[in-house]
Every structure is written in structure tokens, then in C-alpha cells.
Amino acid sequence: MLERVKRPLGRLGHNFIDGVWRVGAMARFFALVLSSSGTSFKRFRLVVREVYFVGVLSLVIIAVSGLFVGMVLGLQGFETLQRYGATESIGMLVALSLVRELGPVVSALLFASRAGSAITAEIGLMKATEQLTAMDMMAVSPMARVIAPRFWAGVISMPLLSAIFSAMGVFGGYIVGVVLIGVDAGAFWAQMQAAVDFRYDVLNGVVKSLVFGVAVTVIATFEGFDAPPTAEGVSGATTRTVVSSALTILALDLVLTAFMLRADD
């Protein structure tokens, strides 16, 4: 009887300790990535190549999703605002929701599932096929050559992708609000400009996406670097990347939003 209780409890404890260990290891890993970033800037071509893979190839999914999200916001906003006879505020509603929250958060989630998972799988496989060990033998630091360029590529790409997402979303809101529903275009833009403050809203969104970029790429590279060198290990690591990136993004979003609203008052 006691055995049957002890085993799940033991697993629970083990999982908890493993989680705490992961956080610590990730912090150390992050410091290591930063300290071996010199090569990335000396040979920027490495970063450019990774930006192509994580940024340029994510453009389509980000732009199309942004457009759809903006259109949905426009429709939903119209539904509610119509009751108060304030349909002109659609622009304001769409732009504020996108720039402050949805742009950075949704594009980071998409980035994590599209680029983050790819980074983890790639690094995990490199490790499983002993490419990283080979590099080490040739006195090439895998940290500087493989991990750091991917990290910086993510940090560079994320704010740009998020801005593209938000801009496309506003355009989607414009299509629904002005073109389909027939809200006055002047009022649409004027309300938006009156409500969205560059420093408080747009720049805060950029800061958010930068933080998310750092978080997602650190998690993705760490999980790949830490993956057991088996097919199962790599697949598990990829799954973990997407799950913990998503949770981290949402938790960080709460913290950052709280900070930013505090700073406003």
C-alpha cells in the first residue's frame, strides 16, 4: 500500500526538483550564450543566415495571422460598439489591443511554435549525431558557432515580426471597419491616433517583444542543447520548447503589463 502511494509522490517530487534544476541550468546557459556572443558579431553572416531561417521564413504566417486577428477584432469590436453608437472607435480598439497585447503575445506564440521548435529539433539532432562534439574536438566552440547566432537571430527577428503582425492587424481592422462596414476613414484613423501613444503603447509593445524574443530563443536553444541524444529525446525536447515557451510568454506578459501600467500612473 505504502509503495503505491510513495511512487507517484516520489515522481511529483522528482518533477519539481527537475523543474527547479531546469530554471537554474537555463540561467547559467543564458549567461554562457551572452559570454560567447563575440563571434556572432565578428562574423555577422552567421546571424544573417539564422535570421533568414527564423525571421524571413516566419513572415508569411505572421503577416497572414496578423491580418486575420485584426479583422476578427474589427468584427467583434463593431458588434459591441454598435450598441453604444461608437463604431468610429473601432480603429482605437483594434490598434490598442494589437499594439499593447496581441501583437507581441500572439506573434511570440507563433514564433515559438514555428521557429522555436525548429531550433530545438535542429540543435537536438546536431547533438544526437555528435556534430557538436565534433566541433568541440576541432576547437570550435558550439556555443559561439551554433547557439549564439540562433539566439541573436531570434532577438533581432522577434520585435520586427511583432511590428509586422500589429501593422497587418491594423490593416485588417481597416478592411473590416472602413471597407466592409463603412466607418468613416478619417474618424477611424483620428480616433486611433488620439488613443495610441507612441511612447507608452508602441514602445512598450517593442520592449515586450524583445523580452519574448530572448525568452523563446533561450528556451529553444537550451532544450535542444539539453535533449537526450535519441529520437524520443529530441521529440520530447521540441514539445517542451513549445509548451514552456507558451507558458513563459504568457507569464512574462502578465508581469510586463503590470510593470508598464504601474509606470503609467
Place this chain on the structure above:
Amino acid sequence: MERTTLDLWFGAFVSVGFAALLVLALKVGNLGAEGQREAYKVEARFDNIGGLKVRAPVKASGVLVGRVQEIHFDQDRYQASVTMALDKRYQFPKDTSASILTSGLLGEVYVGLDAGGDTKKLADGDRVAITQSAVVLERLIGQFLFTKAQEDAKK
């Protein structure tokens, strides 16, 4: 430097990203509309500021002439002290009065400036002497009930 397709893509991506940021700043945000104009600071003290917030608009005749920059409680006078950043293009007489108003029933709270007749103008760091506090609904209702009761007592 040899040129590769990769560099082209990288350049295109970064340009599109920055273009999107520019659109967000100028078209969606107010960077182009208001920008960082030259401003001068004017202070006003109110007994009650109602729901006035930092960054609330300051309007004269309904035109935006500045924004509320800072609000704090003056410990010596037990009043709210509001610092406003006014656009340098607009100059107001020294005896201008400031009142706290609400646009519409559910609208935002803003500071309204009514120009006086003085020939001297408000300068940076000056204080608006004549102020009108926010209307507090509870007090208004209280007054109304009080006068009602008085009328009933007279009858």
C-alpha cells in the same frame, strides 16, 4: 564583400520590419500628429481633480494645446497640484483659468483653459491662479437633497 541572396532577404526583412514600426509610430500612434513639440510647463492647484490622469489632454476652446504631465498632492496646502506641458505655439494670458471637465457622460476627464484678458503671458514655471475643481456627483446630489429638504421645511 560578396553579395548573396541571403543578404538580400535579410535586408528586405529588416526593412519591412522597420517600415511596420514606422507605420505603427506615425499612422497608428501619435508620433507624427503630436511629436515632441517644444513645450512649457504651467502648474495649477485644484481642491479636487476628480478622475484626472497623467497624459490627459489640456484643451482651450476644445482644441488640444497640451497634456497633463504630473499630478501630486501638495502636502502644505492640502490641494492637488497639476503640472501641465503646454505647446509653445500657444500663449495664454496670465489670468487664464483652468477647470477640470469631462467630455460627454462617460468621456475622459481633461483640463479646460479659459483665456483671461491680461496682456502678460504665462511663462514656463508659472502658476494658473484661478482654478475650478471637478464636479463631484455625490456632493451635487447632497446639495440638491439639502435644498429640497429646506424647501419642504419652509412649507
